Amino acid sequence: xxxxKRVILFGATSAIAEQTARQLVAQGASLYCIGRNPDKLTAxxxxxxxxxxxTQCIDGSVADLTDTQQHDRLIDLAEHRLxxxxxxxxxxxxxxxxxxxxxxxSLTRQEIETNALSVISLLTLLANRLEQQQYGVIAVISSxxxxxxxxxxxxxxxxxxxxxIFLQGLRNRLAKANVNVVxxxxxxxxxxxxxxxxxxxPLWAKPEKIAQGIITAMQNGKxxxxxxxxxxxxxxxxxxxxxxxxxxxxx
Amino acid sequence: MSTxxxxxxxxxxTADATHTLTQRTASIPxxxxxxxxxxxxxxxxxxxxxTEQGTLVLTRGLDRFIGFDPLRGVLRCEAGVTLAExxxxxxxxxxxxxCTPGTRLATVxxxxxxxxxxxxxxxVGSFGHHIRALELWRSDGTILxxxxxxxxxxxxxxxxxxxxxxxxxxxxxxxxxxxxPWMWVESQRFTNLDEFxxxxxxxxxxxPYTVAWIDCLAQGKAQxxxxxxxxxxxxxxTELPQFKERSKRIPATPPFSLVNGFSLRAxxxxxxxxPVKPQGALxxxxxxxxxxxxxxxxxxxxxxxxxxxxxxVIPPREAEAATAALLETIARLGEGSFLAVxxxxxxxxxxxxxxxxxxxxxxxxxxxxxxxxxxxxxEELDAIVREAGGALYPGKDARMPxxxxxxxxxxxxxxxxxxDPGFSSRFWQRVTS
Numbered sequence: 001x002x003x004x005k006r007v008i009l010f011g012a013t014s015a016i017a018e019q020t021a022r023q024l025v026a027q028g029a030s031l032y033c034i035g036r037n038p039d040k041l042t043a044x045x046x047x048x049x050x051x052x053x054x055t056q057c058i059d060g061s062v063a064d065l066t067d068t069q070q071h072d073r074l075i076d077l078a079e080h081r082l083x084x085x086x087x088x089x090x091x092x093x094x095x096x097x098x099x100x101x102x103x104x105x106s107l108t109r110q111e112i113e114t115n116a117l118s119v120i121s122l123l124t125l126l127a128n129r130l131e132q133q134q135y136g137v138i139a140v141i142s143s144x145x146x147x148x149x150x151x152x153x154x155x156x157x158x159x160x161x162x163x164x165i166f167l168q169g170l171r172n173r174l175a176k177a178n179v180n181v182v183x184x185x186x187x188x189x190x191x192x193x194x195x196x197x198x199x200x201x202p203l204w205a206k207p208e209k210i211a212q213g214i215i216t217a218m219q220n221g222k223x224x225x226x227x228x229x230x231x232x233x234x235x236x237x238x239x240x241x242x243x244x245x246x247x248x249x250x251x
Numbered sequence: 252m253s254t255x256x257x258x259x260x261x262x263x264x265t266a267d268a269t270h271t272l273t274q275r276t277a278s279i280p281x282x283x284x285x286x287x288x289x290x291x292x293x294x295x296x297x298x299x300x301x302t303e304q305g306t307l308v309l310t311r312g313l314d315r316f317i318g319f320d321p322l323r324g325v326l327r328c329e330a331g332v333t334l335a336e337x338x339x340x341x342x343x344x345x346x347x348x349x350c351t352p353g354t355r356l357a358t359v360x361x362x363x364x365x366x367x368x369x370x371x372x373x374x375v376g377s378f379g380h381h382i383r384a385l386e387l388w389r390s391d392g393t394i395l396x397x398x399x400x401x402x403x404x405x406x407x408x409x410x411x412x413x414x415x416x417x418x419x420x421x422x423x424x425x426x427x428x429x430x431x432p433w434m435w436v437e438s439q440r441f442t443n444l445d446e447f448x449x450x451x452x453x454x455x456x457x458x459p460y461t462v463a464w465i466d467c468l469a470q471g472k473a474q475x476x477x478x479x480x481x482x483x484x485x486x487x488x489t490e491l492p493q494f495k496e497r498s499k500r501i502p503a504t505p506p507f508s509l510v511n512g513f514s515l516r517a518x519x520x521x522x523x524x525x526p527v528k529p530q531g532a533l534x535x536x537x538x539x540x541x542x543x544x545x546x547x548x549x550x551x552x553x554x555x556x557x558x559x560x561x562x563x564v565i566p567p568r569e570a571e572a573a574t575a576a577l578l579e580t581i582a583r584l585g586e587g588s589f590l591a592v593x594x595x596x597x598x599x600x601x602x603x604x605x606x607x608x609x610x611x612x613x614x615x616x617x618x619x620x621x622x623x624x625x626x627x628x629x630e631e632l633d634a635i636v637r638e639a640g641g642a643l644y645p646g647k648d649a650r651m652p653x654x655x656x657x658x659x660x661x662x663x664x665x666x667x668x669x670x671d672p673g674f675s676s677r678f679w680q681r682v683t684s
């Protein structure tokens with residue numbers, strides 16, 4: 001059981017991260033929140049401060065995480081403010097316009113930079129710190145989309161797939177250092193990121209639910225979790241459809 | 252998610268588009284179809300929160316606290332915060348909402364737009380009386396900060412303004428101090444309306460909270476029998492009881508209403524016969540203020556056709572005669588309501604131009620939608636209300652005729668000047684056409 005009292009949130013203003021932050025605060029944690037949009041970040045931090053008890057530290061800073069040069073300094077700042085790092089949640093990301101990416105490689109590159117490379121830069125720095133301190137948990141929001149490439153969003157899928165495989169290796173390495181690496185694979189979540197999609201039905205989950213699953217997975221030091229759990233079954237089926245059949249399907 | 256509807260699931264109308272707000276400083280894109288209308292947590296009844304054209308702007312994503320002064324009890328929050336979320340934050344710190352309706356699942360924006368009231372209206376007025384400031388976004392891009400002391404009309408138009416003056420983005424509330432989360436409640440049975448009036452007069456003078464439940468199926472000598480609940484926030488106690496919140500849910504919508512002649516009669520009789528506690532007892536604030544919130548989706552018991560609420564206010568002079576006439580009509584037509592709620596409003600004038608609370612007696616009922624039969628009942632009830640110079644509550648209405656609205660809300664024409672030209676609702680189109 002990991003005690004997660006001091007947590008850094010990257011992409012803190014995303015709907016899933018914000019719900020996670022509220023639940024962590026309710027459990028007494030101190031948080032350092034990093035987000036790109038200054039208005040949203042201020043609103044988030046003000047809200048969390050009101051919810052938090054007097055001894056909890058709630059702080060954060062504005063940063064564009066595609067600027068990987070800043071990562072080391074940001075982590076320093078967070079660690080200093082929190083007085084240590086017990087847990088990290090990397091939650092930033094964008095949902096690419098697949099058609100636009102098909103037409104323009106520069107967009108594809110941009111999406112891979114945001115959704116994969118910036119995450120890998122953070123992971124590289126955090127892994128070294130936590131490995132040294134010999135405890136902690138790193139959770140990253142990947143996606144079920146990273147389990148198999150599909151025509152409808154394979155740019156996003158490829159980026160998330162890269163993150164998932166990177167995390168597998170990292171987990172293997174850090175297991176020896178008592179550091180847990182958790183890959184979170186949410187299914188369909190009702191958030192502003194998915195505003196353009198048609199929603200409704202049993203496959204769509206609320207961000208509060210996903211946040212609960214993330215915290216439990218971090219506390220229990222899980223490896224890969226599908227949220228809600230039934231996506232494990234759905235993806236099992238999707239992963240094992242033979243490629244010769246899969247290529248003719250429109251998923 | 253699924254199409255937003257109001258709590259009584261009537262009328263079933265769909266806007267051209269929906270737009271989810273998650274950031275209070277973000278403006279609403281120009282390319283969304285107009286008119287706009289804010290929709291919070293869908294706890295009003297009828298069509299004040301619905302539109303058939305344009306865009307329904309969903310505000311539940313505006314759910315952040317902005318500032319809290321735990322010494323003075325001043326809370327500023329975004330308009331999509333629910334009353335339940337406020338209570339969860341402030342009750343452990345010794346504060347309470349000075350005015351709360353019968354559900355804590357309404358949003359702050361909705362509570363302002365309908366200028367909701369509670370069991371303590373006679374002591375503290377309505378929700379608008381406790382708002383220190385609010386921010387209004389107008390569709391031309393202007394942002395107004397409105398306070399009750401301003402005399403430019405914007406505050407008076409927006410409180411009780413049914414969401415038509417623009418989008419309320421945040422509000423600042425004055426809370427009231429409490430000692431603990433418990434209430435001291437005395438309940439008393441009364442055998443008819445006359446007994447209610449005399450009990451109620453005494454209770455009102457001595458208690459901050461009063462409300463009565465009436466068995467609206469009882470006729471003759473027993474007409475208007477019921478139970479009066481008087482309450483106040485509990486004083487400091489050396490030991491408090493345990494309270495564990497339990498909630499049940501209605502899992503699905505049955506094809507027909509489970510509320511019918513048999514279940515109504517049985518329920519009303521049982522309710523009337525419940526043991527009362529004239530000597531008083533401690534009750535936790537949750538079951539005291541929000542008994543129905545414990546049953547999630549309770550609106551489903553009325554089946555697919557939904558139900559109507561009917562809430563009127565009758566001026567003091569006519570109150571006794573008109574209340575008797577209303578109950579008689581309901582009993583005569585064999586329609587009945589699960590729980591009929593009777594309460595007297597105090598004399599504190601409401602701040603809103605279209606506020607419902609005003610001196611007099613208010614009776615609230617709900618009826619399963621039985622089509623023409625139910626509409627016919629309403630026409631008879633309307634006649635009594637109109638004759639007595641009363642009014643119906645827009646926040647609980649899906650059918651009142653335009654003439655009844657206009658006679659009950661004489662300031663509606665002054666109010667028109669404050670309507671945002673980019674906003675409208677199905678209710679407004681219905682009562683002003």
